[in-house]
Amino acid sequence: MTNHLGSLHPLDHFKVCPACGSINWTINNEKSKRCPDCGFVYYGNMSAAVAVFIRNEEGDLLVCRRKKAPAAGTLDLPGGFVDIGETAEEAVIREINEELGLQVIETAYV
Known part of the structure; x- marks a missing residue:
């Protein structure tokens, strides 16, 4: 996934779920990744x-x-x-x- 500048999306750096370690970590939408194994959702929110x-x-x-x-x-x-x-x-x-x-x-x- 790339942003409007063509650079690697920050969520692409997460290869496994940070909650359970599953490798089934998948893109949920353009703002988040989701683990289908434990249900954890990580939002790439820099809080600006x-x-x-x-x-x-x-x-x-x-x-x-x-x-x-x-x-x-x-x-x-x-x-x-x-x-x-x-x-x-x-x-x-x-x-x-x-x-x-x-x-x-x-x-x-x-």
């Missing part, structure tokens, strides 16, 4: 994240209500984790589309 300020023409700030723990039900800025091989800008575009169904026109750091 993005949060976004979105304002309308009147200057109102868009906030979201969290669906999941931690802090389910509280207000939060839209955003999420940066995937392996993804830039912060790419993560903003993807997360805003996934969470809100909106297309990002421009990104800028504040």
Whole structure:
């Protein structure tokens, strides 16, 4: 598996399940590997994240209500984790589309 830069995916370095040592360690999806023997799932999550300020023409700030723990039900800025091989800008575009169904026109750091 390669990322958008063509380099080896970090999950490709794991040849056996870190929980039970099984060699049946397989790709679960582009973000994780799964062991069919013990059920362990390893997520390649570097824990980098993005949060976004979105304002309308009147200057109102868009906030979201969290669906999941931690802090389910509280207000939060839209955003999420940066995937392996993804830039912060790419993560903003993807997360805003996934969470809100909106297309990002421009990104800028504040």
